[in-house]
Amino acid sequence: MTAQAEAHAKKITIYIDGESYETTSGRTPVATLRGLRRPPVPADKDLWLDIEDEQDQELDAAGTLDVVDGMRFFTEIDAITIRIDRVEYEVYKHKMTGVELRAVPSPDVPADRDLWLDVPDKRDVKVQDEDVVRLKDGVRFFTAPGRINPGRAS
Incomplete structure (x- = not known):
């Protein structure tokens, strides 16, 4: 076996729904990844690639993917x-x-209001349009005027 073929056949560890699975690195059909999970990913469920600090990617069940260690x-x-402004919303990401x-509520959060992440026991964080926020049950956001006019001096 050549060194290149040996490196290609090397076992790596990937994670699906938090569980570790051993597989080989390289081009892999998504169907193979779906079958690694125990029980396998049902046909009516999607498989997603978790991309750190970016939007996650939904995988095409008929596609392939270059798999590397730690994915x-x-x-x-x-x-x-x-929650946004004390109103509960369900999201699926x-x-x-x-x-x-900003598009979760209906109507959307207006452009003249800032969106803030309510951080318990710490300073709240202003969420910019391009920021990626990790979500879990119970995360709270609030909006506030983007610009406050203090009024006239007396």
Whole structure:
């Protein structure tokens, strides 16, 4: 076996829904990844590639992917309940950008209001449109005027 073939056949560890699985690196059909999970990912569920600090990628069941050590995948997720201005909303993503979060309420959060992540026991964080926010049940956001006019001096 050549050194290149040996390196290609090397076992790596990937994660699906938090569980570790051993496989080989390189071009892999998504169907093979779906079958690694025990039980396998059901046909009516999607498999996603978890991309750190970016939007996750839904994988085409008929596609292939270059698999490398440490990759993380997850199946279609249950609803995550978040709050924006004390109103509960259900979302179906682990991560959302500021633009996506602003579009959750109906009507959308107006452009003249800032969106803030309510951080318990710490300073709250202003969410910019391009920011990617990791979501879990109970995460709270609030909006505030983007610009406050203090009024006339007396």
